[in-house]
Amino acid sequence: MLWIALHLPSLSLESFEATLAGRPAAAGTEVHAGDGGAGTAAGAGSDSATPAPIALIDAHRIVAGNAVAQALGVRPGLKRATALALAPQLVLGQADAARDAAALLPVAHAALAFTPQVVIARAGHPFDDAHTVLLEVEASLRYFGGLERLLQRLGRALAPLGHVVHCATAPTAQGAALLARQHPDCHCADDAALQRALDELPVWRLGAGREHRDALQAMGLRTLGDLRALPRAGLARRFGEALLAELDAALGTRPDPRVPLALPATFESRLELFARADTTEQLLHGAAVLLARLVAWLSAQHAFVRRFTLVMQHETRWRRSSATPAESVLEIALAEPSRDREHLLVLLRERLARIELPAPTLDLRLAAADIARRAAPNSELFPTARSEVEGLTRLIERLQARLGAAQVQRLAPLDEHRPERASALQAVDAARVERLVKAPRAAGSSIAGAAGAARRPVWLLPEPQPLPERQSRPFLDGSPLQLLSGPERIETGWWDCSLAERDYFIAQNGDGALVWIYRARLPLETDGEPRQGWFMQGRFG
Structure with missing residues (x-):
């Protein structure tokens, strides 16, 4: 057997920093106590590049501090008053084992993408300390190309979670866990190497x-x-x-028997913010943390999400009236299932920009149950038709998230020969984009078929523009037009009193631009106006 131990030495501090809405407060920030133990750090979303000193307390004593706090003399074991005397600008948070467990679980989910034998080390186990995840990977080495490549891929999977991870490997779970806590990046291939490494602990x-x-x-x-x-x-x-x-x-x-982690069928994760969030950027900071956890869970499922929901719990004290809802629910539906964190974050940012929060938010919850299991996309050296369609789908999703679904439209073909009536604007269904683009149109399903569409311009003039002619030759902007293809004859409309008899041509002007023109074959149209001669109805892009 071969075990990988992932130890997170700063998990408590990192899980607390994740609750800060934006960058931690800069030096000189005042911290005020709030309802429910939450605090408001003025300038927490500041763009200042100066990191803030941050520490965790338990029973009025410091239990952990970041590098800035340690540089100011804040050490574990100090009393709260002593720490504030050394660093008045210190941002203090309460140590929370439940918050740490919620932050450790996505690490285990990310590990489940590489092996089903994943164990979260529990403080209640006779030999375990907290903040360690164990993976048994002997059966996975060949699939991933050896231990070194597996560790590289595991590191890339854990990177979005934003944790410092100490890694060690050993033939036993407990041996790997002990080495990870003492010697990061220590790898023992056999029992003899393990014994030598343990003897030095x-x-x-x-x-x-x-x-x-x-x-x-x-x-x-x-x-x-x-x-x-x-x-x-x-x-x-x-x-x-x-x-x-x-x-x-x-x-x-x-x-040393270990019980592997059981993956939940649905995803739900909660994040209580340190300070109330009033802006979209503050909400996005917390939402990005939850999305990283969602992606880790999807990777463990080897699945992609179709729909997820962000619930924003509002602070009771700041609700304007009893009619103000206790929470706001934002549901994001994807045209194509995805587990791309950046893409999901872009969609969420666009949707959040369109809503107005009825009250500040203190609690975020992300849930997802609608997933699709399918093969992961292949890496491509050159763009393919599929990758181009996926890019179009994501563009449509982003436009719909920003402008609204009804504001993004497409031209839909109609069963009509007359060009001005052969299409209509319809709302885009992004989920059908790939099928519409890639699937060939069924024969006879539309009069304006794919072959005909290739000979017609997409953009038509609001009204056909009469063209002067000399010796039966049409002119545009004083220059004669050269007929390149045609005629395409249309005779239709007798049933609705809009008879049209036209011969269409593709023509080229002196600048090389292509235009779509026709010659009317009737002396009068139904409105009695003369319509004989040459007309321009569209331009090619």
Whole structure:
């Protein structure tokens, strides 16, 4: 067996930073307490390039801080008042195990795209610490081209989640987990290499070792190698069986069964914002975090989303009246199923720009249940017909999200020979774009078939423009027109009193531009006006 351990040493801090609406507050920011423990960091969405000092507290003591806070002297274990005295501009957040678990789950989902044997290390497990995901990948190595390529692809899959990840591999799950927490990028191919690497680890890396740390150090036992050199019976008698059990599990001499993660059938993730969001950009920051989690879940399902819903919970205190809804629901439907995070974010940005929030938002929830399972698109060196159609579909989706579905229209052919009546504007159904573009039109389904459409311009003049003629030759802008193809004769309209008898030609003017002209074969039209002679009805692009 071969296990990969993914340890996230800064998960608690990163999960809190994800709740900040935009970039963390710059130096000099004041932090005020708000309802429900939330705070308002003035300037949290600031464009200042100066990062803010951020720290987490638990029981009024600092438990973690970012690099800026540490540079100001803020260290784990300090009291809250001491930390604020050292850094008055410090942004403080409450440590939250549930928030950390919600942030760790997408990491496991991303790992499920590479192997079904994925385990989230739980603090309740006898040998586990939190913030670690374990993958058993022995059966996946050949498919992904070896361990090195698998690790590269795994790194690319985890990158959108925005976490610092320490990775290690070993023949045992517990051994890989211990190495990932101490030595990032440590890889042991066999039991001998694993034993050598474990012997160098400090003894407090074991859970029971932390419990007896002072006693072990007083005895001169600082590494796991020191422990293994002592008689097992004496160690068990003095420190209990748990210390040796965890060491044996890491070395592979003791069974260590793990229960793989079960993937939920539907996706739902929630993000409570640190400060209330009043603008689209602030909402997009939180929505981007949720979309990254959605993409990780879709990758585990080997699926693509057709539709997802963003629910924005409004702050009760800022609702204008009792008629103001408690939440706003925004549903995004895609023409083509996708799991492209950037594309989903663009659609969400365009839709959010068109709505007005009735009240500030403190809580975001993203849900998706409508998915499609299909093969992933192949990477292409050169554009193909399919990739060009997908690009058109995404353009239509973006225009509809920005302008509204009814505002994006297309020309639909009608069963009519007269050009001015042969098409009509209809709302675009982006889901049918690929079929309309790629599928050949059924024979006889429309009089204006594909072959005829190729000989006609798309844009017609509002009214046919009379053309002067000399010696039966039409002129345009003082220059004679050269007839290139034709005639295409049309005789129709007798049933609705709009009789038309015309011969159509494609002509070229002196500048090389192509125009569509016709010669009327009737001396009078139905309105009694003279219509005999040459007319221009359209221009080719």
